[in-house]
Amino acid sequence: MKTDRLLSITIYLINRKKATARELADYFETTLLPEFFDPSVHPPYKDTFQQDTRSTTLFVLKFAxxxxxxxxxxxxxLNLHFMPDGFIMGFFSFPEDEWVYGWILSFGPLVEVLExxxxxxxxxxxxNSMGNVYNKGSS
Structure with missing residues (x-):
């Protein structure tokens, strides 16, 4: 049985008061941790990231x-436009840094930068620089 399905069943049983966490722990031959999760101790997920204030560039990409x-x-x-010929036009605003160029290159020949x-x-x-590395004649 998949883990996510097992977790769903476990939560269902506990919520319906058909089984306690202790009974389920015994059934699955596992132990319960003495700690519990207190959400008031942890900041909301969105507050754990620093807001990115860098300017962005609109990239228009054509995907195979x-x-x-x-x-x-x-x-x-909403950032994608599906063309009748099967190609996909993507419109993405990213900070222009090494990450975005690496991301584009990760698609290899399946993407073309239009703008x-x-x-x-x-x-x-x-x-071209990458090609030069492999065209030097060494094996």
Whole structure:
């Protein structure tokens, strides 16, 4: 049985007062920790991150149809436009740093930077530099 399904059943049984946590611990041959979670001690999740104040750049990217699963799993559909030919246009605002270029490069030939022009040129330069490393003739 999958862990998430098992957790759902456990929570259901406890909420319906059909089993206690102790009974379930005994059944699953595990032990209960003496601690308990007190949410008032922990800050809300959103307060644990420092607000990013860097300026962002709008990237317009064209993804191959085979990148659809990866793109739709991670990004808001409002940022995506599905073309009749199967390609996906993505509109993303990111701080322009090494992370964004690494992210774009991680798609390999499945993405093309359309805008901004300087980002397209930067990707082209990075790809050429990478090609030069492998074209030196060493095996």
């Amino acid at each position: 149809p085979s990148a659809r699963g990866r793109i739709t799993d991670y990004y808001n559909p 901004p022009a300087h980002a397209r040129q930067r990707i082209k330069s990075l790809v």
